[in-house]
Amino acid sequence: MSNLKIRPINTGFVTTVPKEYLYHHSVVDYIPNIPDERIEMPVFTFLVEGGDKLLLIDTGMAPTDRASTYHHPSSRQPEGMAIHEQLECIGYHPQDIDIIVFTHLHWDHVFQIERFVNADLYVHKREFKFAFDPIPLYFKSYEHPALGITRPFEGMKFIQISGETEIMPGVRAYESFGHSPGHMSVEVETGEGSYICVGDSIFQLHNINPVPEMHYEITPPGRFYNIIETWDSIVSQKARVKDSSYILCTHEPSLIDRIEKTPLIG
Numbered sequence: 001m002s003n004l005k006i007r008p009i010n011t012g013f014v015t016t017v018p019k020e021y022l023y024h025h026s027v028v029d030y031i032p033n034i035p036d037e038r039i040e041m042p043v044f045t046f047l048v049e050g051g052d053k054l055l056l057i058d059t060g061m062a063p064t065d066r067a068s069t070y071h072h073p074s075s076r077q078p079e080g081m082a083i084h085e086q087l088e089c090i091g092y093h094p095q096d097i098d099i100i101v102f103t104h105l106h107w108d109h110v111f112q113i114e115r116f117v118n119a120d121l122y123v124h125k126r127e128f129k130f131a132f133d134p135i136p137l138y139f140k141s142y143e144h145p146a147l148g149i150t151r152p153f154e155g156m157k158f159i160q161i162s163g164e165t166e167i168m169p170g171v172r173a174y175e176s177f178g179h180s181p182g183h184m185s186v187e188v189e190t191g192e193g194s195y196i197c198v199g200d201s202i203f204q205l206h207n208i209n210p211v212p213e214m215h216y217e218i219t220p221p222g223r224f225y226n227i228i229e230t231w232d233s234i235v236s237q238k239a240r241v242k243d244s245s246y247i248l249c250t251h252e253p254s255l256i257d258r259i260e261k262t263p264l265i266g
């Protein structure tokens, strides 16, 4: 068992319509109090400290202008919340990061990547391929040049992986497809046990709840690339941990309060 620690870092807020994005249309009638209006969700990255190498999971979202113009309206990155700015606040520089594992290459997970000049960049080979040649439905997600902008990850050298891969002692990346073609999650061994950083494969913790009226063992989301892979990823990851406190989602709102009390998890 390693003694790694996980530091969640929120890089801003994206907005979304819960009934379109977070809940599959087949479940909305069975879940009370889903808001009809657009809500804000955080955009967490995860710094893994205490190992031989300093490892980051995702690099987070874009500045407000970019986020709000090309993506979800009213998304925002308040002053000082970009990943490099927050690393500086806790005494690190982007060049100190040795490894970055990307859960996937959507715009809100890859910004500022060019600042991490010393990092080995890991991505699933299926994600890499699709990110450079998506169907037009995903042009915005990957910031395709057809929009007149440059992809944040253009020209970057990635190490492409598949299956389950030990990235460094105590850190394993594994496949959790469905939200995107080559989505990966990252398991981190800490003194408290293994946590999983699940990116968007489980949008929010409510997505692991059963919906008995529909005979569903989970609550499927409304936005996905492949619903069968999405479903299987949620079921298998739910079984992988002791309880939901070991699941760290990129867009989980309750994590904001949790890190007030516990900035370092594990």
Ligand SMILES: [Zn+2]
Binding pocket: 106, 108, 109, 200, 250, 251
């Ligand atoms: Zn996301």
